[in-house]
Structure formats: structure tokens, C-alpha cells
């Protein structure tokens with residue numbers, strides 16, 4: 460479905476992705492875990508074709524989509540991304556959720572029903588006319604998710620979509636991710652919530668300092684991390700429950 | 713002091729009684745300034761958008777020049793447009809000197825820079841995340857531009873209002889291009905200048921009150937569109 464081949468990226472003078480290769484098969488849920496600053500956001504933005512790779516290629520359905528405006532637009536219209544910080548448009552909830560439909564030229568008569576259904580999915584039925592700028596962080600992230608799902612994307616990219624959210628919203632969003640995954644949507648999710656990766660992902664890629672150090676099934680990685688480096692992050696912590704996060708690189712000895 | 717007080721009362725009477733001369737001059741001022749603003753908007757918004765959404769060599773310099781033009785004295789714009797429109801000037805054949813249309817040209821030249829600059833500032837004020845969201849949700853380049861302009865609507869509206877305020881209150885262009893011809897090109901600012909020097913303080917004050925009131929309303933609207941009533 461989506462594949463990064465030797466993707467590189469330089470940001471602020473430093474190389475933050477050093478030739479990342481990974482692939483999410485159709486219908487698969489792939490988690491990218493790694494400490495803050497390891498390059499997760501940079502990678503997801505490149506997969507969403509928002510930023511060009513500084514090297515390497517991005518394949519969508521086997522086709523190189525890293526170059527060419529038209530190819531990028533068409534590929535982008537088959538995916539959706541939810542950012543860590545929801546950035547809604549200064550308009551009603553309805554206008555936000557319908558945006559992806561409107562730019563795709565979906566007819567006005569079809570839009571109302573789709574928006575209503577998407578809002579129901581995220582537990583915000585009847586919120587159409589509210590102003591997006593008055594929403595709490597959790598509500599805004601639900602709208603962002605509805606906005607992404609309303610176009611029924613083949614690929615859903617989630618960048619720490621539940622970071623900084625209250626437990627209830629986190630649970631609701633996780634349940635929704637599980638549902639779309641079970642319905643066959645391909646999901647690539649960056650997270651530093653190990654429990655979430657373990658629970659929602661079929662496979663997990665561990666990203667450290669811009670490199671994929673391990674890629675395997677969730678069981679493989681959590682039960683036998685393979686390297687000492689990975690073990691330090693995932694091992695010994697899993698017994699302490701699902702909410703434990705990878706510590707920041709800065710707080711790491 | 714008495715004279716000023718009496719003058720003020722008389723001025724208010726002129727306004728309240730809808731004195732024909734006062735109404736005539738006010739309406740003409742509004743029509744000319746609104747026309748200039750409408751034309752300037754159709755020039756400034758696209759140019760501001762072109763500059764903002766394109767990266768080109770010397771972009772920073774162009775923006776600096778535009779910002780410098782904000783504070784161009786109105787008499788220098790008046791002089792420039794006068795030279796362009798005068799009989800021997802390149803556009804002399806159009807016969808626009810000392811006509812309302814000529815004033816519209818002059819006011820447009822006067823306010824296009826500030827409206828362009830404020831348009832650029834308005835668009836720059838839209839967070840990068842808006843563009844990211846739009847593009848990520850499947851917007852084409854032009855759809856994203858349209859969305860960013862929509863997000864900047866309040867600041868762009870403020871730019872238009874500020875342009876209108878400058879057009880309405882300027883005196884250089886109106887005097888030099890319009891010529892203050894009674895019943896034809898005489899507007900609030902030029903009438904105030906003339907009547908004051910002729911000693912008709914009451915009439916001047918009436919027009920002055922109207923001008924200040926309109927400016928106040930425009931400023932309130934600017935604050936209103938920016939989401940705050942009293943700021």
C-alpha cells in the first residue's frame with residue numbers, strides 16, 4: 460500500500476531520517492514507535508506527500524509518487540492524515556468535516572449524510588453547526604479524525620493522534636482505529652505509547668535517531684526486542700501497563 | 713470659546729436637518745472613496761496573493777518597497793497622478809483631470825500599496841498548519857490558496873476597511889486631481905479645507921464631525937472583523 464524506500468530528510472542542518480525503508484501492506488496496521496525527536500513526524504509528513512523526501516522514494520500502491528504534482532495530489536486523495544495537534548479551519552465543525560469531500564468535488568447532496576455519519580463515528584452527533592475554534596483539545600481531535608475518515612481513505616496516517624488527550628477521548632479514538640483497521644483500512648500510526656502500538660498494530664517499526672532499528676510483529680518486538688538498545692525502550696516497561704510512554708531522549712542517560 | 717460652542721451647535725443642526733450641501737458632499741465623498749476601494753481591492757488582493765504565494769528573487773525587497781509606500785504623502789501621489797493625467801501627460805487624452813473619475817484613479821494609486829501590504833500580512837498570519845491540513849485533506853494547490861485566503865478573511869477585510877479610511881480622509885489627491893469644484897469634485901476633506909479658510913467654521917465643523925464619525929465607524933468595523941469590539 461505505502462512504502463518508503465531509503466527515505467532521507469535533513470532538517471535544521473541535521474539528518475533526521477537516514478535512509479528509512481518500511482512498508483505497510485494493504486489492510487495492515489503498522490506502528491512507528493520511537494522517542495521524541497526520532498523522526499516520526501518527519502517520516503509521516505513525507506508519506507503523506509506533504510514534504511518531499513530529501514532522498515529515496517515513496518511508493519503508493521507500487522507507484523513512485525515522490526515526484527509530480529498531479530501524482531502526489533491523486534495519491535494524497537486516497538489517504539488521510541491526523542496530526543498530533545489538530546489544526547482546524549476557522550469555520551463550523553460541518554465545514555471542517557466536509558472539506559475533503561468538497562475539494563474532491565463530492566456533490567452537496569451527498570455531503571450532509573457523509574458528514575453526519577462521520578461525526579456519529581467520533582461521538583459528536585449533531586455538532587455540525589458548532590464553531591471549530593471553541594472546541595476543547597479532545598473535541599478538536601475527534602473532528603480532525605472525522606475530517607480524515609469522511610473521505611473513506613485507503614490509508615490512514617496518524618501522528619500521535621492521542622498524545623495529550625484525556626483517557627476517555629483516547630479510548631474512543633483507539634476504538635475507532637481498531638474498527639477501521641478491522642474494516643480493512645491500512646493504518647500507519649506514529650506513537651510513543653508502547654501499549655497503544657502493542658494493542659493496535661500488526662507490526663511495529665522502531666525508529667531511533669532517524670533509522671529503523673527493528674521491524675517486526677508487535678509480539679516479536681515486545682517479547683524479544685533483539686537489541687539492547689530497543690530492549691531498553693520496550694523491555695522491562697511492558698509489565699507496568701499500557702499507559703507508559705517512552706521517555707524523552709533528553710531524560711535518557 | 714463661545715464661538716466654537718455656537719459653531720458646534722449650528723454644525724449639529726446642519727447635520728440633523730440634512731442640509732442639502734452637507735448631504736451632497738458626504739454622499740460624493742463616500743461614492744468616490746468606495747469606488748476607489750473597490751477597484752483597489754481587485755488590484756491589491758490578487759497582487760498580494762501572487763507575492764505571498766510565490767517565492768522569487770527580491771521578494772523581501774518588493775515587500776519593503778510596498779511598505780515604504782504606505783506612508784507616501786498624499787500630495788506626492790497627487791502630484792504624480794496630476795502629471796500623468798495632465799494634458800501633456802501620458803494619460804492626458806483621457807480628460808480625467810479635475811473629474812471624480814480622476815480622483816478615483818488618484819485614490820486607487822494611493823491605497824493600493826497599503827492594501828497590498830496588508831493583504832500579504834494577512835496571508836502571512838495564517839499558520840502553516842492550515843496549508844498542511846488543506847493539502848493533506850486533498851486540496852489542490854489552488855484550492856489550498858483559496859482556503860488560506862478564507863482563513864485570512866478577517867485580516868483582509870480589515871485591509872479593505874483601512875484602505876477605505878485612507879481614501880476617504882486624504883486631502884492631497886482630492887485637492888490636486890479633483891480641484892474642489894463645487895457640486896462636482898468637492899468632497900469632505902477639500903470642503904473642510906476651503907470653508908475653514910473662507911471662515912465658514914460651522915459648515916466645516918459639520919463636515920468634520922461627519923468625517924470623524926465615519927472614520928470612527930470604520931475603525932470599529934476593523935476591530936469588529938478582527939473579533940474584538942473595543943481594542
Ligand SMILES: Nc1ncnc2c1ncn2[C@@H]1O[C@H](COP(=O)(O)OP(=O)(O)O)[C@@H](O)[C@H]1O
Pocket residue numbers: 470471472475493494495496497498499500501502
Ligand atoms: N523544521 C525543522 N527545523 C529544524 N529541525 C527540525 C524541523 N523539523 C524537525 N526537526 C528536527 O528533526 C528531528 C525529528 O523530528 P520529528 O520528526 O518531529 O520527531 P518525532 O516526531 O519523532 O518527535 C528532531 O530533532 C527535530 O528537532
Ligand SMILES: [Mg+2]
Pocket residue numbers: 499500501543618619
Ligand atoms: Mg512528532
